[in-house]
Amino acid sequence: MGCVARQEITPTKIRDHVSRLGELYPPIPLSSIDRTVQNPDLVRDRYGHLLTYLARVELEVDRNVLELLTVLPDVEENDRFFYEDVWQPQEIQHGIILDQLGQDIGMLPSEPMLEVNWKYKLLGALGRFRGIQDVSRLLYYLTGASTERQAVLAYNTFTDGLAELGEQAMVETVITPIKRQEPGHFAFYRMSAEYMVNTYKMKPWQLWLTRMLRKVSYNLVGTNGLPRFKQDMGSVIATLGVDADLEKYAKEIGRLEARVLWANRNGMEFPPYFLTALRESVEMYREYGLGHVRTAV
Ligand SMILES: [Fe+2]
Ligand SMILES: [Fe+2]
Numbered sequence: 001m002g003c004v005a006r007q008e009i010t011p012t013k014i015r016d017h018v019s020r021l022g023e024l025y026p027p028i029p030l031s032s033i034d035r036t037v038q039n040p041d042l043v044r045d046r047y048g049h050l051l052t053y054l055a056r057v058e059l060e061v062d063r064n065v066l067e068l069l070t071v072l073p074d075v076e077e078n079d080r081f082f083y084e085d086v087w088q089p090q091e092i093q094h095g096i097i098l099d100q101l102g103q104d105i106g107m108l109p110s111e112p113m114l115e116v117n118w119k120y121k122l123l124g125a126l127g128r129f130r131g132i133q134d135v136s137r138l139l140y141y142l143t144g145a146s147t148e149r150q151a152v153l154a155y156n157t158f159t160d161g162l163a164e165l166g167e168q169a170m171v172e173t174v175i176t177p178i179k180r181q182e183p184g185h186f187a188f189y190r191m192s193a194e195y196m197v198n199t200y201k202m203k204p205w206q207l208w209l210t211r212m213l214r215k216v217s218y219n220l221v222g223t224n225g226l227p228r229f230k231q232d233m234g235s236v237i238a239t240l241g242v243d244a245d246l247e248k249y250a251k252e253i254g255r256l257e258a259r260v261l262w263a264n265r266n267g268m269e270f271p272p273y274f275l276t277a278l279r280e281s282v283e284m285y286r287e288y289g290l291g292h293v294r295t296a297v
Contacts, residue, residue: 009195014078017191021184022086027093028177030100034169040105042165047158049290050239051102052110053232054154057222058095059112061088066116070124071136079137082188090185094178101174111292113224119217131206138196138210142257144189146274148182149253150221155179157240193260211261218273220281227284228292234285243282250274 007013037043065088069075099110127133159175196202202210223229242249247270254270262268284291 008199009191010199011078011195014188014191014195015081017184017188018078018082018086021181021188025086025090025181025184027089028097028181029093030097032173032177033097033101034173035101035104036169037101037105038166043162043167043170044105044107046165047161047239048102048105048107049232049235050154050158051098051105052107053222053236054151054158055095055098055102056110056112057151058091058098059110060114060222060224061091061095063112063114063116066114067120068140070116070120071127071140072133073124073127074133076137078192079140087185087188090181094181097174097178101170117225131203134196134200134202135206135209135213138193138202138206138261139213141189141193141196142210142214142261145186145193145256146218146253147221148186148189149256152179152182152186153242153249153252154236154240155182190256190260193256197260207261214257214261214271215273218271218277220277223277223281230281231284231288231291234281234283235290237278237282238285246275246278246282250278 065083068079068083072079095110095112103109123132123136123139127136155175155178159171159179162171162175197207217225219225220230220233223233237243237246237249250270254274257274258264258268258270262271
């Protein structure tokens with residue numbers, strides 16, 4: 001990567017990227033999926049909790065929009081274009097479809113958390129100061145990038161696992177179409193974060209504050225900082241089979257942030273708080289089991 005000069009990112013390029021995503025990937029209608037499941041019991045035993053976890057995370061998109069509006073009262077046009085016209089309509093369908101499939105195989109409906117955390121409200125109140133709002137924006141992009149990257153990896157592994165079980169309908173009409181939409185989301189956040197750090201040029205104190213806030217508040221996708229979801233995330237990590245080499249996984253999901261936010265300081269390949277969060281979830285799951293996910297039968 002080192003010798004290839006990265007093209008400079010501009011708001012126009014980001015906008016073009018978002019329009020392309022909108023044209024390429026209309027929201028997936030529930031009616032387009034084939035709900036045939038060859039062996040519901042086996043799929044439920046092996047992947048039921050993963051399915052419910054992913055469904056919940058996807059359905060929480062509506063809270064994510066509220067959080068965004070809370071911390072970025074003066075939302076930029078590109079951000080609005082992305083979350084309102086492309087991202088939310090795509091993600092909510094992911095949630096609806098996965099949740100339906102979960103119920104088809106005997107899982108309870110997932111229960112998305114839709115209440116905005118007080119930390120976002122505090123950040124929103126401080127966002128009256130323009131300098132702070134820039135910090136919030138960068139936090140939003142970094143959170144989005146890490147989240148989307150985890151989604152891409154989860155869907156990749158899920159596809160392989162379902163294919164192995166011979167669940168072709170799920171692979172072809174559900175997971176593959178969903179999976180196709182996630183890398184474009186990641187790219188939006190990556191480009192936006194790179195733009196802020198490299199071109200828009202945030203001040204040293206803003207970058208410092210962003211680093212501190214990431215350090216103290218980093219959460220894996222869908223844990224919402226709560227123990228019961230951290231336990232469930234531990235089981236997701238185990239199902240994905242990445243618990244044997246957490247450092248490798250931390251590198252996969254933390255590489256971008258190590259570069260953009262920490263400039264690979266002292267050879268950093270991922271920010272240490274990624275690994276801390278992964279270890280915590282795995283340990284909590286080993287100790288206490290599943291926290292929230294249940295089957296209906
Ligand atoms: Fe999604
Ligand atoms: Fe996504």
